Amino acid sequence: MDVEHHQEDTPEYKRVSLLYSNSIKSVPATILNSSILLVLFWTKVPWLTILVWYSLILTVSIFRLQQVRKEIKNKNYLKQPANKALNKFILGSSFTGAIWGASFVLFNLYTDEAYSLLMIWIVSATAMGGSMSLAPSQRAQNIFVCLIFIPAIIMNILSGNEFNITMGTLCILFLIVMIMLGNTFSTWVNESLKLQYQNQGLLKSLQQKNESLETTNSELIKTKEFLTEQTMSDPLTGIANRRSFDHTLIKEWNRCLRRQYPLSCILIDIDYFKRYNDHYGHQQGDQLLRQVANLISSQATRADDLVARYGGEEFIVILSNASHDDAVMLAERTRKAILDANMEHTDSQVADIITISAGVATITPTNLQDCYEIVHKADEKLYEAKNNGRNQVC
Ligand SMILES: Nc1nc2c(ncn2[C@@H]2O[C@H](COP(=O)(O)OP(=O)(O)OP(=O)(O)O)[C@@H](O)[C@H]2O)c(=O)[nH]1
Structure with a gap:
């Protein structure tokens, strides 16, 4: 020994x-x-x-x-x-x-x-x-x-x-x-x-063995936290990724189902992002995605709110126990915050700065519905916003 x-x-x-x-x-x-x-x-x-x-x-x-x-x-x-x-x-x-x-x-x-x-x-x-x-x-x-x-x-x-x-x-x-x-x-x-x-x-x-086990354990916990963060966050923007969104959507959907609270969802898309990429380059496009992610996160600040990157230049926000009016107001505030950021986009057909379109959906869940219905509805609303001329919330 x-x-x-x-x-x-x-x-x-x-x-x-x-x-x-x-x-x-x-x-x-x-x-x-x-x-x-x-x-x-x-x-x-x-x-x-x-x-x-x-x-x-x-x-x-x-x-x-x-x-x-x-x-x-x-x-x-x-x-x-x-x-x-x-x-x-x-x-x-x-x-x-x-x-x-x-x-x-x-x-x-x-x-x-x-x-x-x-x-x-x-x-x-x-x-x-x-x-x-x-x-x-x-x-x-x-x-x-x-x-x-x-x-x-x-x-x-x-x-x-x-x-x-x-x-x-x-x-x-x-x-x-x-x-x-x-x-x-x-x-x-x-x-x-x-x-x-x-x-x-x-x-x-x-005692020595115990100490070394404790060290190993805390290292494992740190590694686990790191890996969880890695698997749950988007590497480019640092916000939650699609996997994390899916996880939260199911959790919040069930919570609202139990308590009969309204669940709101905002789907956000950067207008003419392809053109932005083409004009300013992919790297500048990445930088823009990070800025937009930060701006959206700065608006959805309640503890239960989740902002995630849903796809390429699409972001999604889940608002638990939030009425449709509240969700629209938040989407509007976000749209204005992006406008106020005044980020140049000379190739956009809406304005010469970056704009976003957003679709808002609210459902008080029932047992007959699937949680992804809210995403489909928000997507339809986003489509509507795009068709109506972009830079707006529907
Ligand atoms: N820089 C960068 N671009 C990305 C990333 N993911 C997706 N994209 C680009 O995002 C663009 C999305 O283009 P579209 O889906 O046509 O959308 P859009 O140009 O914004 O057009 P609208 O949505 O109709 O206004 C594509 O050119 C993708 O290559 C990324 O991680 N970084």
Whole structure:
């Protein structure tokens, strides 16, 4: 899978980051436990011994807490190889473990059996808590619990005293259970870190795929819009073409049929356009078609109006829900707009400028009629306008 991960997301660095964030809680817990030990054993252990021990664990804990805060805030551990950062952390946790181990040995020298059992209980609880917080690193866990228990085991076993040998055996059992439990817990944590990393990878790859699909999709939409425009518009004038007209005519016809609105249609033809072409050339003829298309479009401005190129120099306008009078008025306005444009046509037999003829038809559709009837009617009217001398609306 070709997915880029952030360095801090890798399981190796995640593990170090977890160790530091767990320490924010476990180091104060160490201070609390050692304070309890101080109070409980104050009368049992010589004050100088217990005070030196307590000052040591307090200093190391406060120093570690500061270090941990700094590491988390500045993410210093990311600036070095993950293994090196882990070793640095293990050094700190091992110090704490060693001081606890020392307390186990030292305090036992001065206490009776009841206090020795109390000692085991407090130290084991501390070891268990510490081991859980060190779960992201099996090595850190093992070193921590070994440093706590092994000195006490050696001392107890070597003492030869029956009670101490029992204590030592108990410590061995505790150590074995703690290592086993810790290792199981550590395996879970590391497996879940690996899975989390893989999930992030999958998620990122899905996001990338999704983004590329979105891009492809929007490109397809653009292409579709472009193709639709191409198939629905006239390349010369840019207005709707015959296909688009047919489509709109059916749609508007059915709408007017449903609502019983009048549908109007204006068929427009440029007078003596063949002569214009012959006189001014085909290119100039094209330019004229564009100008006329623009002028007609500028008159039919309602949202539902459609202006289309119907044939060579014929244009057609569909006006939905427009009365015959309204349609005639619009056709007249268009005819005048063409006249006002004052486009030279010296070969025309009507005037020396461009003129148009228009036929208007209006039908309130019924089920018995075909939608193209309106076009035939408009065509007949156009024919009438041509016969009556052109430059007029019929
Ligand atoms: N420049 C140009 N001319 C075209 C185009 N399409 C059709 N024509 C020309 O339009 C002319 C239409 O001529 P006719 O149908 O005889 O109509 P007319 O000369 O306008 O005569 P009336 O309509 O009776 O006034 C023909 O010469 C076609 O070649 C086009 O896209 N560009």
